[in-house]
Amino acid sequence: SGAAVESLDYEVIENYAYREEQAKRSKFWVPYYIMLKWLFSLLIGVGTGLAAIFINLAVENFSGWKYAATFAIIKHSYFVGYFVYTLFNLALVFSSVYIVTNFAPAAAGSGIPEIKGYLNGVDTHGILLFRTLVGKIFGSIGSVGGGLALGKEGPLVHTGACIASLLGQVTCGCAAGVAAAFRAPVGGVLFALEEVTSWWRSHLMWRVFFTSAVVAVVVRSAMNWCNSGKCGHFGAGGFIIWDISGGQEDYSYQELLPMAIIGVIGGLLETPIESSFLAYGKQCSLSDAHTNPEKVSIGFTPGALFNQLTLYITKWRRTYLHKKGRRVKIIEACLISLLTSTISFVLPLLRKCSSCPEVEANSGIECPRPPGTDGNFVNFYCSRDKEYNDLATIFFNTQDDAIRNLFSAKTFHEYSAKSLITFLVMFYSLAVVTFGTAVPAGQFVPGIMIGSTYGRLVGMFVVKFYKKLNIEEGTYALLGAASFLGGSMRMTVSLCVIMVEITNNLKLLPLIMLVLLVSKAVGDFFNEGLYEEQARLRGIPLLDSRPKQIMRNMNAKDACKNQKVVCLPRVSRVVDIVSVLQTNKHNGFPVVDRGQNGESLVIGLILRRHNFSDFVKPASSKGKSIDDIHLTEDELGLYLDLAPFLNPSPYIVPEDMSLAKVYNLFRQLGLRHIFVVPRPSRVVGLITRKDLLLEE
Template identity: 30%
Template sequence: FFRIGQMSNVELDDELLDPVSSRPFPVLSALSSLDYDNSENQLFLEEERRINHTAFRTVEMKRWVICAMIGILTGLVACFIDIVVENVAGLKYKVVKDNIDKFTERGGLSFSLLLWATLNSAFVLVGSAIVAFVEPVAAGSGIPQIKCFLNGVKIPHVVRLKTLVIKVSGVILSVVGGLAVGKEGPMIHSGSVIAAGISQGRSTSLKRDFKVSALLAGLLAIPGGVLFSLEEGASFWNQFLTWRIFFASMISTFTLNFVLSIYHGNIWDLSSPGLINFGRFDTETMVYTIHEIPIFIAMGVVGGILGAVFNALNYWLTMFRIRYIHRPCLQVIEAMLVAAVTATVAFVLIYSSRDCQPLQGSSVSYPLQLFCADGEYNSMAAAFFNTPEKSVVSLFHDPPGSYNPMTLGLFTLVYFFLACWTYGLTVSAGVFIPSLLIGAAWGRLFGISLSYLTGAIWADPGKYALMGAAAQLGGIVRMTLSLTVIMMEATSNVTYGFPIMLVLMTVRLVGRGVPAFFGLYDMHIQLQSVPFLHWEAPVTSHSLTAREVMSTPVTCLRRREKVGVIVDILSNTASNHNGFPVVEFAGDTQVPRAPGAVDRPSHTCAWPREALPPLQDASLPRVFKLFRALGLRHLVVVDNCNQVVGLVTTKDLARYRLGKGGLEELFLAQT
């Protein structure tokens, strides 16, 4: 149901060149909400009273065990993906390299191009077909879907076992197929599916907390993952949740290191790098000084602008896909086309490049000689002829002079558009690593240019590649705090924490000042018309009251009602809400002396006692805070006589947002 570039209800007749932030996104009324508050009915209270201290300790211990299981299984899935990608991609690149070396001497390199494009297209064909025809919700990184799910929006099939299988298989095939993708986003989605499977039969609030733990476990970065869960994933937070997600990530990282140590033949050596590892920087030789601070700020400005351009281009491309590429067969064909074009463009650039570098001291895994002399390799091939993760490491750590400025400029330009075209395909793929690779390329180019202009020895290209990578990724996804810590973890370097944070803060400020100010994940959430609730109500919404926001009329049930009437009401899908207040009737008036509600999906009768019904004259921020803080699904609105006059749902609150001209009301789309 929720797929990138599909099922959106944006008015397609509008001009596609409208700025992203000015388009009137609708809110899809067909999506239902999750109730993250405990149903405090009589059965629940009786069950709670029977639990003594020992039973409570047992329940708490089980929760910690579940977190450990989530960490172990997520770590094993990460190991499986990492090992399979390394071996299959390595085999593919070895076959293509041998073929290129063979035909370089004999002539007829067109056969090598055909082989490379065919292999890429074949892998992507399978990866795209299983997503398009078997489980469309497995498309993309999965982060927008999981954000919505944790926010309280019920996304069909998003945490099913079939989704996990398709997600894991799809991301392997996408990376091996040579697309401009990464595997970090799909790992977060995979961890959430694992958490949902293990926590079956428990309350929705507990399952939500376990899924947040899986966000961190899937990222396999302990402090950075905690901050990522807080900044991007979790819509509800508490102190116990912090400890649980930290524990789950610790177990996941330990599992990954232990299995990889066995795989690499260093059993009991737990110093194997995690899933996100870009090598250690030598801080003794690569220092930064105070006069470089303005340079880092300038790089942040560039990253913010390029990130906004990336998001705007991807927005227009997604709108085009919604209009013209909505059938599964067309989506598979497009994915194969992108794979073939990626291989073709890479081959042409490698073939045309005469940037030959000495092989000695290089970290290139599959060096291509082509027309270079013996003992040399083609540096353009070092960027293209590898997995994106290894290309990032090469740009970070290869010594000065390893890349020609023309090579870096062409690679940045081409890979920027390839990554933008790739994100939104019907494949399982993330944007984390491609964004870093684009930024590392133009950041290294920035450092080389600075060295040429100033002749300074402090302008190390690897240092500026790191800053460019952070700026580009921050410009696309608009993360600050968590991304700073993740970059520090991935490079095992605390020294550059301040400049990275400075770059990301600049990126965020620049991103808010351009028309397409949404981050990529939030942009696709809005494109899918999902009723997503942010942390706070719009700042200019105090003039609105609950009377103007609530849904009316409300279908109510008597405290003593006939079964047939209840069945008829619950089976009637014409109502615009799934909660039905239980009231007592006194003549022709409603007097809800026993506040309660019947929930359509669970058929349970309950109403949170702490959720006092707001008056119809309460302001929207007040209603929003009450609804959001308690994780409610419905909120009854009463008048001064305590009579039910309306019902507030997630969609009612999500209809209002802060636009360029002030507060905007979005329309409700039915399909």
């Protein structure tokens, strides 16, 4: 799969053209450049905010109409209702998978692993194109509106990154995406910082923060504008997505044990789902890039039923999908849509309704909920008036509303354990099966769904066990969600802030922290984070922030022991250069020359794509292979001086530097090539802090 990815150059290539450009710059260039960057940040914020509003508006209106229509029809016939509901979902999912498979294959999946790779220094083909952006926006409307077990948050991060990449600031875009998806500006900044970027500069923080703030303002303004019903079903929930600020305020020490247990469950439960995600991820990369099928069995941790299950599905899928192309992907997505619709409609039908609880007059809770509203206590296929169907409340609902209902406070015993377990098992299975279909898909919201379901189960148990009435089941649902996400994504600070911002309950911060710490620790014991594993399976070679332990005992020379370095002379015939480039696939070549005294001298590094800057414009040469450049006989006979195009001062290390130090250099500076050179014969100068304290 190495064909699809290529390293990025973050290094400034100080060649002739660059120096000339630097010299030409007027003294207004720096302020102009800064202004431009800030303007771009503003545009990214506005763009991502608008994209998020558009997606949300479309998704919530589609779902709103769908459920309104279905609820209206089932008054007359449940069968017709089922039919309409299923068809509506199918149409949306079909549109999504059709767009993705035909126009923007890179828009499938969440996109976060690829963005992470990009910011780590690896470019995946097509991941930040404009067509990917368009495919992602429209594709995620279809897949989320179509009721599949996936979320729109990951795709929104990808959308933000695509918008930002048009203006050259991918990090800002990631932050903007999270800020827009969760309406969590601080969380967005932290997400970009903790989870995505590999090289963080503190001056970046300030601009990323600005972008997030812009997103928050744009989204809030739009929601205010929509408040009076101008936007249909959109904007009902308010700026805070799942507000539980009215919930549990305090907690006793006895509760810490069940909370820690939630953390452990999160760490454990994600393992199978992650592995199954892995399986699908692998399937994707397999069908796309034709890697060695033998490797499939790696990603699995033992002992989990789901693993086996997904292994079979994967195998079946692979052998099937492998042969046919696009069309099978479309059919697969449609089948999964049918399955999802059927399960979410039929299962609640089979469930007996419960009678409504006694509620106080002004508690704001109505049972059953009035028609046309979103809320708890859905009346679905109930024989009597004062009854509600607890499974329909979470299953036959949009995911946002379902989570709101699971988080809700002052609704003791709303759910029976049986319903929650049914839902947990079925939704978990659906999430596993859905993952890997060719539609834009995020894992945040499914994770919150699953986590809050088992969290609420634990909460019910705690309420029963401690018989203390100021325990809220909703709080446990929130902690469950945090634990599941913490166990799968392994983000700590950012996830914590996101959870606080989406629920608006700062008092729970220490509890969320505790749960996240436990679930991450448990998860880390078994495997890497979800995004890292996904990236690896897609053949994106991420560099960890720390060198491996064995690197401490290795030298730079050991890392390139069997290498015969391919160099280019400073001046040579075009035909010779072409033959060197054709005989290997390296992307960088040291250029050597003769010094004044005839001794050999390394004068720089030339990139493959810079070799023919004379013939091909540098911008268009990107991605162009040597075989695509057709040169005439005359041109082949010319002599070419590489000096103006090369990078005259790549970073160098002495051959006996430990590989750990080399790694740090490579990783911290975001390099692509390092020259290993013999020990120098003398020191021309010595640079210390004092030498770098120049005054401008």
